[in-house]
Amino acid sequence: MAKTILVVDDDPDIIYTIKKSFENLDTNYKILGVESGKKCLKLLKNNKIPDLILLDIMMPELSGWDVAAELKKNPKWKDIPVIFLTAKTDSFSKTLGNIVVDEYITKPFEFMELKECIDRLLCS
Amino acid sequence: MSELENSDILKEILKAVYTVAARRTTHNFAVVVLSTIIKNLEQRYDFLKKVSINSEIDSEDVVIISSDINSIFPSEIGRAIEDIVQIASMNLKEKAGQYFIKEIEGYAGDEVISKLKDCGVDLELFMLHQHYLYRQQQREEKT
Numbered sequence: 006m007a008k009t010i011l012v013v014d015d016d017p018d019i020i021y022t023i024k025k026s027f028e029n030l031d032t033n034y035k036i037l038g039v040e041s042g043k044k045c046l047k048l049l050k051n052n053k054i055p056d057l058i059l060l061d062i063m064m065p066e067l068s069g070w071d072v073a074a075e076l077k078k079n080p081k082w083k084d085i086p087v088i089f090l091t092a093k094t095d096s097f098s099k100t101l102g103n104i105v106v107d108e109y110i111t112k113p114f115e116f117m118e119l120k121e122c123i124d125r126l127l128c129s
Numbered sequence: 130m131s132e133l134e135n136s137d138i139l140k141e142i143l144k145a146v147y148t149v150a151a152r153r154t155t156h157n158f159a160v161v162v163l164s165t166i167i168k169n170l171e172q173r174y175d176f177l178k179k180v181s182i183n184s185e186i187d188s189e190d191v192v193i194i195s196s197d198i199n200s201i202f203p204s205e206i207g208r209a210i211e212d213i214v215q216i217a218s219m220n221l222k223e224k225a226g227q228y229f230i231k232e233i234e235g236y237a238g239d240e241v242i243s244k245l246k247d248c249g250v251d252l253e254l255f256m257l258h259q260h261y262l263y264r265q266q267q268r269e270e271k272t
Contacts, residue, residue, distance in 0.1 A: 070155040071155050071157050073158060074158045074160065077161045096220065096221050096222045096225045097153045097225060098154070099220065100218065100219055100220050100221050101153060101154055101158070101159075101162055103220070104162050104166065104216065104217070105158065105161050105162055
């Protein structure tokens with residue numbers, strides 16, 4: 006059965022690129038995309054639970070920090086693997102991010118590196 | 130001023146870690162950072178189960194600690210604090226790491242930092258050690 010990856014990013018190009026890259030590789034992943042943290046939480050509240058979430062940090066209204074905090078506080082969502090995919094490259098953000106979520110990848114990213122990371126998290 | 134107890138020292142250090150994290154992320158995320166660190170260390174330090182993190186944004190006290198913790202040996206509290214700071218500063222590069230410790234010291238205050246030394250924790254020395262480990266890791270990556 007295909008595993009669902011939810012991409013949360015206010016940049017639609019990022020969602021499109023990730024979606025197309027996975028389609029080209031013909032993997033067993035289904036990519037969904039939402040352009041805000043609020044939409045991500047709404048989806049989860051409607052019981053549409055993905056297998057993994059790729060989460061941008063710098064988004065308007067609700068940042069990736071706050072979305073991640075909501076995920077980890079909710080018993081139903083706390084075990085969903087989360088990867089921060091962000092342009093924030095400072096070591097403070099990386100260190101603090103890595104305490105809470107599973108992986109921290111900075112933009113621009115290599116698609117294969119991202120895929121390997123997803124494969125690893127979804128296999129473990 | 131009354132003598133600082135274990136619970137006061139631990140509370141001030143945790144509040145300092147929270148403040149540093151909240152300044153760079155958000156209140157909610159910093160609360161989760163703190164809860165995650167505490168949870169990860171609870172197996173090693175049973176007394177950390179007496180610590181709870183209050184996520185209410187308007188609350189004066191983010192960290193609530195039972196006074197039961199005051200009967201623990203100070204050296205044990207010191208070891209837990211060292212581990213907390215280590216997790217919170219892991220992978221911080223040279224300058225960022227030094228800055229982090231300075232901030233923790235600044236928020237915790239001189240009295241707490243001095244009392245921390247009685248618990249066997251010297252944050253400056255700790256930072257030097259972290260810096261050494263970071264350099265060693267860099268050398269290994271080059272070879």
